Amino acid sequence: MNDSIMIAWIVNGLAVLLSWAALLLNKRSVPAEQHEDGMFARMCLLTIVAACVKILRKSIYPVTDIEQFDLGLIAIVFIEDMLFLGLLMQWALFVDYMLTKSMDRQRLLLPRVYVALGVVAAAEGIMGGIALYLVFRHDLESTVFLTLWTIVSYFAVQMLELIFLIFSVRKMAVFRKRRKGPILFRGMPFVIPVFIGGVLSLLLVKYVNFTILCIGIGLFLLYLSMKEERHYVHQETGCFTGDYLEILKTGKRSYAGGLGILVTGAGDEGIAKILRYDCPEGMDVIRLESGKYYVAGERADEQAVAYILKNLEEDAKAEGLSLLIRHDLCREGESIGELAARLEGM
Amino acid sequence: MEVSVLNRENMAAAGALMPPDVAENIGRTWYRGLVAREDGTEEACGVLVWEYKNVGISGLQTEAELVWAAGERTETMDALFGQYRREIASEYAARSFFEFACEVPGQTVLKSLEAQGFSLRTITGRDLIVTVNDLQRLKLHKKKSPFYVQPLKVLNLRQFSNGIADCMYQGRKGILEDLAWLSNKFFEPDVSACILMDEKAKGFLLVHKTGSGVLVVDLLFTMGVNGSRDVLELIRHSVRTALELYPPETKVLLRRHNQTVRALVDRLFPDMKGEEAVAGERMETADE
Numbered sequence: 001m002n003d004s005i006m007i008a009w010i011v012n013g014l015a016v017l018l019s020w021a022a023l024l025l026n027k028r029s030v031p032a033e034q035h036e037d038g039m040f041a042r043m044c045l046l047t048i049v050a051a052c053v054k055i056l057r058k059s060i061y062p063v064t065d066i067e068q069f070d071l072g073l074i075a076i077v078f079i080e081d082m083l084f085l086g087l088l089m090q091w092a093l094f095v096d097y098m099l100t101k102s103m104d105r106q107r108l109l110l111p112r113v114y115v116a117l118g119v120v121a122a123a124e125g126i127m128g129g130i131a132l133y134l135v136f137r138h139d140l141e142s143t144v145f146l147t148l149w150t151i152v153s154y155f156a157v158q159m160l161e162l163i164f165l166i167f168s169v170r171k172m173a174v175f176r177k178r179r180k181g182p183i184l185f186r187g188m189p190f191v192i193p194v195f196i197g198g199v200l201s202l203l204l205v206k207y208v209n210f211t212i213l214c215i216g217i218g219l220f221l222l223y224l225s226m227k228e229e230r231h232y233v234h235q236e237t238g239c240f241t242g243d244y245l246e247i248l249k250t251g252k253r254s255y256a257g258g259l260g261i262l263v264t265g266a267g268d269e270g271i272a273k274i275l276r277y278d279c280p281e282g283m284d285v286i287r288l289e290s291g292k293y294y295v296a297g298e299r300a301d302e303q304a305v306a307y308i309l310k311n312l313e314e315d316a317k318a319e320g321l322s323l324l325i326r327h328d329l330c331r332e333g334e335s336i337g338e339l340a341a342r343l344e345g346m
Numbered sequence: 347m348e349v350s351v352l353n354r355e356n357m358a359a360a361g362a363l364m365p366p367d368v369a370e371n372i373g374r375t376w377y378r379g380l381v382a383r384e385d386g387t388e389e390a391c392g393v394l395v396w397e398y399k400n401v402g403i404s405g406l407q408t409e410a411e412l413v414w415a416a417g418e419r420t421e422t423m424d425a426l427f428g429q430y431r432r433e434i435a436s437e438y439a440a441r442s443f444f445e446f447a448c449e450v451p452g453q454t455v456l457k458s459l460e461a462q463g464f465s466l467r468t469i470t471g472r473d474l475i476v477t478v479n480d481l482q483r484l485k486l487h488k489k490k491s492p493f494y495v496q497p498l499k500v501l502n503l504r505q506f507s508n509g510i511a512d513c514m515y516q517g518r519k520g521i522l523e524d525l526a527w528l529s530n531k532f533f534e535p536d537v538s539a540c541i542l543m544d545e546k547a548k549g550f551l552l553v554h555k556t557g558s559g560v561l562v563v564d565l566l567f568t569m570g571v572n573g574s575r576d577v578l579e580l581i582r583h584s585v586r587t588a589l590e591l592y593p594p595e596t597k598v599l600l601r602r603h604n605q606t607v608r609a610l611v612d613r614l615f616p617d618m619k620g621e622e623a624v625a626g627e628r629m630e631t632a633d634e
Binding site for chain 2: 277278280281282283297298299300301302303304306307308311314315
């Protein structure tokens with residue numbers, strides 16, 4: 001092993017350690033708001049580190065032909081992939097956190113990330129081992145064999161990464177059960193470019209790494225879709241905006257049976273806080289205007305509705321808020337959005 | 347024969363006719379009872395206790411489940427059942443049913459039930475009673491529960507109420523018709539468990555200790571896509587705690603009140619089938 005490989009090894013090794021250290025840091029239980037900033041800063045820093053590592057490695061040990069593959073290079077590429085996979089997973093966790101604001105869910109997802117990293121690492125190791133075997137055992141046809149094998153193995157590993165990322169992104173849907181599909185769909189741009197980028201970079205043979213670019217494109221697409229979502233989410237309270245009610249009126253979003261609760265009072269953020277805490281999972285809280293909220297949910301029995309309202313009233317009292325609460329079930333043919341208008345008119 | 351409503355005030359007179367596990371329920375929201383006395387005496391000679399089911403649940407008819415019946419004479423039981431019919435008619439109950447362990451009701455009670463129009467049959471009871479020692483065989487206790495499974499006692503009242511609201515909104519009350527009216531004090535604080543995530547309760551395994559010391563599993567509910575795994579973790583937590591805190595001979599009652607619970611219990615205790623029981627039902631008509 002020559003010096004340049006050794007240096008590349010060390011640089012990559014350090015970068016991987018950094019990446020994994022960051023993963024471990026996520027385990028820390030810190031207040032959500034601190035966590036959010038810290039996590040984002042860490043992600044940016046690691047992305048920059050990863051990019052620098054890539055550039056540095058390429059300047060030390062440029063590989064322009066697949067025939068240059070040897071033990072050292074396979075090891076380096078393996079470590080590099082681990083670094084990027086670690087980063088990718090961290091971004092998935094970060095996006096998950098941004099969507100769910102759940103620290104506990106972060107801690108839940110972390111073991112899965114480790115398992116995913118372990119499986120992909122093992123897959124890469126096996127693929128690399130077979131590639132080496134092919135090089136040493138089939139001297140004459142090594143280029144053909146190796147090229148084919150590398151394409152197949154890269155494809156397989158990318159598929160594994162894709163599966164794990166879809167798995168992670170799908171888990172993000174937990175916080176809003178009925179919106180699994182759209183969230184999964186929004187996560188796809190984040191995943192697909194990585195996959196396509198990997199295959200493209202391989203097919204071009206030259207080690208021009210599209211991965212960073214593709215991750216960038218993926219994140220940009222994700223940003224665009226999140227931006228659209230922000231249109232429907234009031235940033236100060238975290239509740240849906242009145243625009244969301246328009247969707248309900250069209251019937252594009254429906255609830256079985258339909259239960260509507262209209263809450264009015266003074267203290268905009270206080271009401272939002274109570275509603276977001278007290279309304280069961282599956283109910284959507286919509287901010288119509290300052291101090292006026294509408295909660296849309298599925299039809300529930302009298303006892304359940306009474307219990308939810310009792311909790312609301314008690315918590316409002318504890319917070320010193322006076323609330324006017326009206327509720328009803330949808331009538332035959334009435335959408336949940338139309339029920340809001342009826343309750344407002346009462 | 348005088349028949350009056352059974353309540354916490356006059357319960358002492360009927361104490362000898364009821365086990366403590368039944369008596370402790372008098373006064374709960376949907377529990378009702380009647381006590382019969384011979385004219386001129388204070389001592390009870392018959393008692394009937396029932397619980398209303400599905401009250402205020404849209405799409406379901408109110409029903410009455412007899413949970414206890416005792417009386418030595420046919421006339422006593424006839425008087426009690428006559429009043430019972432009037433009582434449940436006022437609540438618009440569409441059906442009456444019961445399930446008693448075979449050894450529990452006396453012959454007089456069984457004959458009265460038949461005479462009152464209940465169709466009787468012998469079945470494998472829905473209740474499976476195991477001991478804490480039996481729980482050891484589950485081998486669940488060897489692994490520690492994850493951080494998000496916590497004993498019920500860690501929840502404050504607001505978190506508890508919030509979690510219960512989630513259960514009720516999903517239409518899940520376990521075997522507790524009056525879940526909305528029960529405080530967290532009703533449940534065992536250590537052996538009962540919850541899924542606590544982001545300071546909110548997202549699942550419960552609620553256990554109540556009866557007057558005779560039997561641990562009754564009242565509710566098992568989880569939310570989210572990891573629901574089935576969380577159920578296992580809740581059970582694991584409760585089993586571990588029960589093994590730590592209760593003597594091995596302590597009884598644990600698992601009521602297989604629906605197919606899901608039955609499947610779960612059958613899976614946990616495949617070699618235990620439950621005792622024989624006598625069950626019966628009667629459709630109630632508005633004009634009677």
